[in-house]
Amino acid sequence: MNHLLEIRDLEVRFALRSGDLTAIDRIGFTLEKGERMGLVGESGAGKSVTGFSILNLISKPGYIAGGSIFFRGKDLAALSPEEMRSVRGNRISMIFQDPMMTLNPVMTIGDQMTESLMAHRKISRASAEALAVEKLQAVHIPSPEARLRQYPHEFSGGMRQRIVIAIALLTDPDLIIADEPTTALDVTIQAEIMDLLLELCTLKDMAMILITHDLGVVSQVTEKIAVMYAGKIVETGSTENIVARPQHPYTQGLIRALPGSREPGSRLYQIPGSMPNLSAIPKGCAFHPRCERAEEVCRREVPELLKRGTFQRLVACHLVGV
Amino acid sequence: MFAFLVRRISQAVFVMLVISLLGFSIRHQIGDPVRDLVGVSVSVAEREALRDELGLNDPFHVQYLRFLKGLLKGDLGQSFFFKKPALDVILAKMPATLELVFCAGVIIVVFSVPLGMYAAIRPKSFFSRLIMGGSIVGVSIPVFLTAILLIYLFSVILGWLPSYGRGELVMVGGWQTGMLTADGWLHLILPSIALSSIMLPLFIRLIRSEMMEVLETEYIRFAHAKGLSKVRVWLVHGFRNTLLPVITVGGVQIGTMIAFTILTETVFQWHGMGFMFLEAVQRADTSLLVAYLMVVGFLFVVVNTLVDILYGIVNPKVRVSGRQ
Ligand SMILES: Nc1ncnc2c1ncn2[C@@H]1O[C@H](COP(=O)(O)OP(=O)(O)OP(=O)(O)O)[C@@H](O)[C@H]1O
Ligand SMILES: [Mg+2]
Numbered sequence: 001m002n003h004l005l006e007i008r009d010l011e012v013r014f015a016l017r018s019g020d021l022t023a024i025d026r027i028g029f030t031l032e033k034g035e036r037m038g039l040v041g042e043s044g045a046g047k048s049v050t051g052f053s054i055l056n057l058i059s060k061p062g063y064i065a066g067g068s069i070f071f072r073g074k075d076l077a078a079l080s081p082e083e084m085r086s087v088r089g090n091r092i093s094m095i096f097q098d099p100m101m102t103l104n105p106v107m108t109i110g111d112q113m114t115e116s117l118m119a120h121r122k123i124s125r126a127s128a129e130a131l132a133v134e135k136l137q138a139v140h141i142p143s144p145e146a147r148l149r150q151y152p153h154e155f156s157g158g159m160r161q162r163i164v165i166a167i168a169l170l171t172d173p174d175l176i177i178a179d180e181p182t183t184a185l186d187v188t189i190q191a192e193i194m195d196l197l198l199e200l201c202t203l204k205d206m207a208m209i210l211i212t213h214d215l216g217v218v219s220q221v222t223e224k225i226a227v228m229y230a231g232k233i234v235e236t237g238s239t240e241n242i243v244a245r246p247q248h249p250y251t252q253g254l255i256r257a258l259p260g261s262r263e264p265g266s267r268l269y270q271i272p273g274s275m276p277n278l279s280a281i282p283k284g285c286a287f288h289p290r291c292e293r294a295e296e297v298c299r300r301e302v303p304e305l306l307k308r309g310t311f312q313r314l315v316a317c318h319l320v321g322v
Numbered sequence: 323m324f325a326f327l328v329r330r331i332s333q334a335v336f337v338m339l340v341i342s343l344l345g346f347s348i349r350h351q352i353g354d355p356v357r358d359l360v361g362v363s364v365s366v367a368e369r370e371a372l373r374d375e376l377g378l379n380d381p382f383h384v385q386y387l388r389f390l391k392g393l394l395k396g397d398l399g400q401s402f403f404f405k406k407p408a409l410d411v412i413l414a415k416m417p418a419t420l421e422l423v424f425c426a427g428v429i430i431v432v433f434s435v436p437l438g439m440y441a442a443i444r445p446k447s448f449f450s451r452l453i454m455g456g457s458i459v460g461v462s463i464p465v466f467l468t469a470i471l472l473i474y475l476f477s478v479i480l481g482w483l484p485s486y487g488r489g490e491l492v493m494v495g496g497w498q499t500g501m502l503t504a505d506g507w508l509h510l511i512l513p514s515i516a517l518s519s520i521m522l523p524l525f526i527r528l529i530r531s532e533m534m535e536v537l538e539t540e541y542i543r544f545a546h547a548k549g550l551s552k553v554r555v556w557l558v559h560g561f562r563n564t565l566l567p568v569i570t571v572g573g574v575q576i577g578t579m580i581a582f583t584i585l586t587e588t589v590f591q592w593h594g595m596g597f598m599f600l601e602a603v604q605r606a607d608t609s610l611l612v613a614y615l616m617v618v619g620f621l622f623v624v625v626n627t628l629v630d631i632l633y634g635i636v637n638p639k640v641r642v643s644g645r646q
Contacts, residue, residue: 057546089549096547101540106562106638115558116548151638167548 002073004174004207005031005054010067012046012053021278023049025231026067033174034205036198038218038239040254041228042275047211050228051177054209055088072174090120093168095197097180099160103152109163110148117170135166139196158189165197172204179211194221215254219243227251230276230286233305237313247311247320249291285318293319326634334627341619345612346389349399350382352608398613403605408613411598416617417497418488418594419583425514426579430522438529439564442537443556445530454530457523465582469516469589476512484509486591513590517582521575528571533564566637573629577622 012024024046031037039047052058054069054076069076076087088094096102104112113132117123123131129148136144139162152160161181168176178197182190198221201208210222218225219239226236227250235248246252253271273290276282282289288298297318305314309321356369356378373379377388392398398409441450463471477485488500489509500506536542537560545555584596591597595614602610 055547057543059543085549085551087549088547094544094547096540096544098540102544104541104545104559104563106566106636107559108638115550115554119548119550119554153639164544 003030003070004033004035004072006068006070007054008068008070010050010053010069011065012049012058012062013065015061015063018279020065022065023062023231023278024053027226027228027231027233028067029226029233029236031175031207031209034201034207035224036201036208036210036222038215038222038225039209039211039228040213040215040218040225042213044275044278045228046231047213047228048179051094051179051209051211054177055092055094056084057088057094086120089116089168089173090171091173092175092177093171093173095161095164095168095176095178095181098184099157099164100184102164103160105152108149108151109155113148113163113167113170116167120171131170132166135169136163138169138200139163139166141166157185158193161185161189161193162196165193165200169200169204173206175207175209176201177209177211180213181210182217183212190217197221215243216258216260227254230281231278232286232316233314234287234316235313236305237311241312245311247308247313247315248287248317249293249319250287253290285316295319327631330627330630334623337623338620341623342390342393342616343386345615345619346386348615349389349608349612350385393616398616399609401602401607401610401613403602403607403610408610409617411610412595412613412617413496414498415593415595415598417499418592419587419596421499421501421510422513422517422586422592422594423579423583425510426517426521429514429518430525434522434525434529435561438526439533439556439561441526441530442533442560442564445534453526457526460519460523461527463519465516465520465585466589468519469512469586472512472516473589483512485512488592513586513592516589517579517586520582521579524575525568525572529564529568532567533560536560536563539563562636566633569629569633569636573626573633576625576629580618580622 006028007030008028009026010024010028011022011026014021014023027046027050029037039050041047049058049062053062053064054071056064056076056079058064064077067077071087071092076084079087103109110129110132113135114125114128117128117131118125132148133144136147141147141159141162147155152163155163165181176197181197182193185193194217197208197210200206208222210218212218215225222239224237225239225242226233227242227248228234229250235242235246235251242251243255246255250271253269256269257271259268271290276286276289282299284300285291285294285298285303288294291298295318301318303316303318305316307313308315308317311321315321356364356372356376377385380388396409397407398412400406401408401411404411437453441453444450473485476483484505487509489505489507490503491498491500491506492502493499494502500509537556542555542559545559546552550559580596583594584599586592587594587596588600595618599611599614601607602614
């Protein structure tokens with residue numbers, strides 16, 4: 001089988017002074033060409049680390065401790081730095097959370113766009129600029145020629161995120177990893193940016209990993225979902241299935257916590273407690289201290305991510321399908 | 323940019339006014355221009371007459387305005403010892419100091435930028451630790467001690483380099499330069515190293531810490547994610563952002579350099595403005611001291627204004643707010 005992206009048993013650790021901390025614990029998923037996947041979970045679940053590890057850009061003490069990341073048949077984790085560089089920003093692009101911080105404040109938008117193209121293609125500056133203008137048009141930035149000469153601080157947050165998206169799209173990548181691309185923006189602009197991303201992905205048949213803690217957005221944009229908890233994937237399957245019939249108690253909690261699912265006038269539901277610190281993950285199922293249905297087996301054994309019962313998905317919960 | 327320039331320059335003028343007031347007060351309080359003119363062997367009555375004639379009994383502000391008018395015409399008073407206009411004395415000594423400061427500045431820039439950047443990029447490497455350790459030592463040894471150690475090693479023990487003076491000089495226009503003869507260059511080496519010995523490690527440390535901060539930012543991570551080469555990320559994205567704070571601090575440090583020229587020039591018998599300053603102190607040549615203060619203040623203000631303008635060129639935000 002030839003997937004666009006196939007992650008197997010990926011394990012990421014941070015070499016801390018107190019010893020190694022496992023942030024990603026043997027996760028795996030696949031992504032086809034043009035497919036969009038949502039990676040959801042609470043803060044600290046390991047979503048961003050997963051995204052960065054695909055491009056081998058995990059921040060300092062972090063390293064890939066095991067597993068493989070096959071992209072178009074090649075294991076990214078085994079590439080030389082120079083080969084990895086030719087994938088980054090070329091076949092796989094990334095969009096970060098805060099557009100106010102993503103662009104270099106002392107360089108013009110034009111320079112930041114053309115340098116990206118010129119790093120991957122033999123192309124003249126003039127044709128790189130022409131392409132940059134074209135992409136700025138694609139993300140609906142008015143009068144793009146003039147905008148090329150401007151600096152990031154001359155744009156609003158929403159405009160900057162559009163520019164970041166334009167940069168990510170410059171080389172028509174196969175996969176785009178968007179790490180909470182709308183969290184830092186005004187609520188009114190969030191939907192616009194999400195619509196734009198969706199439009200561009202469909203147009204170019206581009207695959208996307210959308211990292212977010214907002215299941216509501218994921219359900220509108222993606223075709224499948226992987227729910228992460230404490231460095232593990234606890235439930236994964238098609239978006240439709242999971243949103244309609246969540247099986248893992250954690251996913252059920254996330255969905256109950258959505259503003260839309262509450263009775264008018266009642267208080268917003270919250271999963272009790274908080275995610276454990278990665279250095280103190282409970283024995284057995286990591287979620288059991290917060291789980292209303294936890295049984296003896298949950299405290300004892302780590303549940304595996306399996307197809308359980310007749311459900312069209314993988315779930316890591318002892319209580320599903322028995 | 324134009325409004326920015328106007329604002330900067332009017333600030334510079336204001337600072338110059340404050341310095342001139344300071345300089346004038348010193349001369350008013352300590353100096354005795356009558357003594358400067360006629361020496362000590364003239365009767366009290368004659369002096370008093372002369373004072374009236376020179377306007378020295380006028381109110382403070384009248385005298386200050388007269389002093390300011392003189393300043394604008396380049397009249398900084400008369401040196402008591404040299405019996406010449408103070409400005410002429412200083413201008414004759416200025417090339418020596420400027421050449422020394424220039425060479426020290428070149429040493430600082432040429433070494434601090436690559437060393438500071440390297441130490442930021444590879445903070446844990448052996449060479450970086452060496453640089454940082456060495457810079458601590460450099461900062462903590464006083465300039466005059468560095469100077470003496472340099473003389474002891476390179477002049478006394480090894481005999482490679484001359485230990486004092488400017489060597490063979492050539493007159494170009496009104497400028498007495500040591501930079502056109504081999505002998506002049508040999509004489510420049512040790513004093514320039516001594517003068518840069520505090521600033522160089524300081525700048526290495528500054529560049530390193532600023533660069534390390536920049537390398538942690540999201541836009542650097544994004545630059546990597548765009549697939550740029552590491553060298554491009556460091557030099558184009560990293561260094562230019564490092565430059566902004568370095569320019570700010572660097573501008574302030576230039577003032578300190580002037581204090582160090584006094585020490586360096588004294589140890590190396592380097593006949594520049596710093597050397598002249600100490601001589602003037604010993605001779606109680608008040609007019610010359612005040613003139614030195616004015617000239618150094620002027621240089622300092624000019625350099626700082628230039629630094630601010632440079633900052634404006636590097637930082638697009640200043641340029642835009644200036645345009646509005
Ligand atoms: N630089 C680092 N050093 C040490 N540990 C880290 C580092 N970066 C991440 N971690 C660990 O990895 C875990 C997962 O972090 P990650 O940024 O992937 O969370 P996330 O799911 O993206 O959360 P958020 O919604 O807050 O972005 C964190 O809880 C933290 O313990
Ligand atoms: Mg994150």
